[in-house]
Amino acid sequence: MLSAAAVVVVVVLAILASRRGCSPADVPDFAAHFGSKTRYEDSSAYRRPLGDPAAVERSLLRVPSGERCVPVHLTAVVRHGSRYPTVKNIRAMRELSDLLRTAASPRRDEGEAEPEGEGSAAWRRDVLRRWDMWYTEDMDGQLAPKGREDLRRLAIRLADAFPSLLGEEPLRGGRIRVLTSSKHRCVSSAEAFQEGLHLRANVTPVRYRHRADDGLLRSIDGCRGYVEGVEKNRTALAEVYKFKRGPEMEALRKKVADKLGLPHRSLTPDLLEAAFFLCSYELAIKSLHSPWCFLFDREDAKVLEYKCDLKLFWKRAHGHAVTLATSCPLFHHVFRTLDKAGRPRRSSDTPPEPASILIGHAETLLPFLGLLNLYKDETPPTADNYPSQHARHFRSSSLVPYAANVVLVLLDCARGPRLQLLVNEAPVGFPGLPEENAPLYRDVRAAYRHLLDGCDFHKECEGAVGGPRRNTEL
Numbered sequence: 001m002l003s004a005a006a007v008v009v010v011v012v013l014a015i016l017a018s019r020r021g022c023s024p025a026d027v028p029d030f031a032a033h034f035g036s037k038t039r040y041e042d043s044s045a046y047r048r049p050l051g052d053p054a055a056v057e058r059s060l061l062r063v064p065s066g067e068r069c070v071p072v073h074l075t076a077v078v079r080h081g082s083r084y085p086t087v088k089n090i091r092a093m094r095e096l097s098d099l100l101r102t103a104a105s106p107r108r109d110e111g112e113a114e115p116e117g118e119g120s121a122a123w124r125r126d127v128l129r130r131w132d133m134w135y136t137e138d139m140d141g142q143l144a145p146k147g148r149e150d151l152r153r154l155a156i157r158l159a160d161a162f163p164s165l166l167g168e169e170p171l172r173g174g175r176i177r178v179l180t181s182s183k184h185r186c187v188s189s190a191e192a193f194q195e196g197l198h199l200r201a202n203v204t205p206v207r208y209r210h211r212a213d214d215g216l217l218r219s220i221d222g223c224r225g226y227v228e229g230v231e232k233n234r235t236a237l238a239e240v241y242k243f244k245r246g247p248e249m250e251a252l253r254k255k256v257a258d259k260l261g262l263p264h265r266s267l268t269p270d271l272l273e274a275a276f277f278l279c280s281y282e283l284a285i286k287s288l289h290s291p292w293c294f295l296f297d298r299e300d301a302k303v304l305e306y307k308c309d310l311k312l313f314w315k316r317a318h319g320h321a322v323t324l325a326t327s328c329p330l331f332h333h334v335f336r337t338l339d340k341a342g343r344p345r346r347s348s349d350t351p352p353e354p355a356s357i358l359i360g361h362a363e364t365l366l367p368f369l370g371l372l373n374l375y376k377d378e379t380p381p382t383a384d385n386y387p388s389q390h391a392r393h394f395r396s397s398s399l400v401p402y403a404a405n406v407v408l409v410l411l412d413c414a415r416g417p418r419l420q421l422l423v424n425e426a427p428v429g430f431p432g433l434p435e436e437n438a439p440l441y442r443d444v445r446a447a448y449r450h451l452l453d454g455c456d457f458h459k460e461c462e463g464a465v466g467g468p469r470r471n472t473e474l
């Protein structure tokens, strides 16, 4: 058995090597447009803080100049890391692969030699025809080894930035709370995050401690009004279906079918997406610039990214009020935790909980950001307005890549507690509050008063069947 110390050395070396970024990775130039299948390191919002700890802290915390602040608590809502495709995607990928394999080989005249060389369209087609479909259904959405690394690295960076909250002392004291969705990929992510903290603190773990809480982190499944009114309701998702058959997707579908030498009819919109997913998965799981990526250019990727944004907007975010309400339990949990951590205390009282780590899904983060009223554009994305949506804020590639995170840091400052919001490790202002500095916590509470006093999951979710916005008083 490998000793824990050896494991630590190997992992730290691997992390250092990848940090140096010595090999300019060969990635498709549209790697920042894979929607929720984007790697964290390719996501456009992600800027890895560099330099000494003080510089890291300055880059993350915006406190008024001259005001002394000390971080006292951190709550992080984190999406699982890079994962294998789910069964549904795997089936579509297999169907595409089979379709190519069985499609009639391009006709060749008698005696004609292999006519085209490496890099030609025919050569690429042939590479895809011979491509080994290695995904199997038992992989169904599990965390990939790269996903473990995503979470480990995130934990290490956060521990570097906030050593008093995620460093050795709170870790040894067992004072860092970790809650997770019960899905396998999230539980594995919760372990990997703790592994990262232990590595950084050089503490040999006895065992990792986390508790599954689906009521908090997968509450969306338990909301009847949502499941019936949105998730299973084609009308509620009409914009997505419309775009799927709209002019941008149709043009792309024909273009890719031509590249593959397939009749237009046989490459359905789902199979077109499967090809794009293959390109993204091979990168996210194996760090490969897959031959599937040659089917697309950057403009094509933006169309498919928009398809993902439409789906997430209407299915998982602002599109319908009841969807945001699925996040009420998480919202109240987070603010209760912050309230407790910020409460004035005597020196004899037990110190506040340093950190609360909550591991979930894109559908955990998006309604939560939605409740906070973030990333809401003036004009919602629809099937018809793709051309005018280039500058939209709601962009899944930058909001919910693998290992996406929303971090709330409570600071003890001279003028009272302040709250710094970080989205994917970049400071973000709260809507309606001045952008430049971490606002006073009481101002944040005032801005969300209506939610703190309302946001009733049971009322919204049980009362709303028959229409996402129906008056529940009836």
Ligand SMILES: *[C@@H]1O[C@H](CO)[C@@H](O)[C@H](O)[C@H]1NC(C)=O
Pocket (backbone or CB within 6 Å): 228, 229, 230, 233, 234, 235, 236, 465, 466, 467, 468
């Ligand atoms: C489905 O969605 C539409 C549009 O949002 C809504 O008007 C309708 O009431 C919903 N149907 C159900 C059964 O919730």
